[in-house]
Amino acid sequence: MKDAKPIPPQQMLDWCAKFKALAAKTRHAPLRKYYQAGVVAAQTPIDQVQFLAMDVETTGLNAQTHSIVSIGLMPFTLKRIQCGQARYWVLKPTSELSEKSVTFHHITHTEILNAPTFQEVLNPLLDAMEGKVIVVHYRNIERAFLGQATLRLLKEGLEFPVIDTMQLEARIHRQKLGWFARLMRRSQASIRLADSRARYNLPAYHAHHALTDALATAELLQAQIATLHCPSTPVGTLWN
Template sequence: MLSRLLSFRQEARRRHLLRHAPAGPLKEYLSVPLIDPKTDIHSVSLISLDFETSGLNSSEDQIVSVGYVTLEDGEIMLSTAQHRLVKIDQALSEQSVVIHRITDDLSAAGEPLEKVVGELLVSLAGKVMLAHNATIETTFLKQACLKLYGESVDFPVIDTMKIARQWFERRNKEIVQGDLRLFNLRKRYGLPMYQAHNALSDAVATAELLQAQIEHMDSSKCLPLKKFLS
């Protein structure tokens, strides 16, 4: 009941924002209705998304690279895979370069944030965002929208980390440090090792993890999108 109300409110908010949004990618994103939360998860189109950032604070730090790929009818379509470097206006800390291996020189060859985020928003229209530990992606994306369009939006999002946490909690299993990391969760499902901290690799890895999580759920029951939304 509550969730229906929530989704109703989200949809109302979308229409409201649409009326006021400036022409451009944000308006394009808003012009497509949100997916009905009752839709079966298998037929929901998802965009698995990962950001590498210069730090964890969305008001100070910036998006360094963006990787995403579409999941349609249960299939990860590599033909849709995107990996984009963003040209940023601050020096990258050594700490962050060690993690994502994108140097200042590489970043200087990147594209403007407006172009990268704009195209991402167009791709997201009518789809649901998917990320592992989605807080980073949602807060940085909202922040970018505010900066670029003076307006922010709530994105419906599925978080594989949250699904995993629920799994542990429902079984009363203690969560030990590291248990919820993408790498360790993938290991549980026997998924192969991919290079971590590369935005596209992580996006593909997250999409595979979700596929495994869905496939391991009780398939006799209906699995509506709302069960997965954060």
């Protein structure tokens, strides 16, 4: 199944135009610099795109009341993962670590004691994101938490194009399952990161470390594109 249901050009999100509009109205120099750097056009073939896999670990699941505790970044293309340019930060969260969150991501109170704040890593984070299409597994976490953290700091959110490997996997399995099976409420395959990777024979990694999960997400997108799409597929058919 190669690009079974392509998105018409008129339905692709125009992030180029959006970035120009955001650059014109932002009041903050770091955000202006990020938006002015721009992003590739929606029609750009995916094999010509610079990606940045991203994962954030948090103190909970509600971006309004919880906060980021670590960020992992892994730049890559469809041909190469650039491990030497990876970035990883443990942050001092604005909300308390709970016993449940420590069990989940294994970041302890001792590790965050002298950790930088989100404000201290925002500029290098934006520098790493410049000109790249962000890749995540479940965009509601990264978008919501980065947007809320920037809003708290600057009174202005952060917007960026995202390819969601979880969404791509869900799209695949909806097509495979078919309307009759959905009507009969047959269970769908798990689209969690580890389970999705296993279907492409990718190795199992220890979960919930931001940098490891960023690497895992980069590898998953490479496998999804190699298996299910063509190198000439416009990036705008995959991003949100």
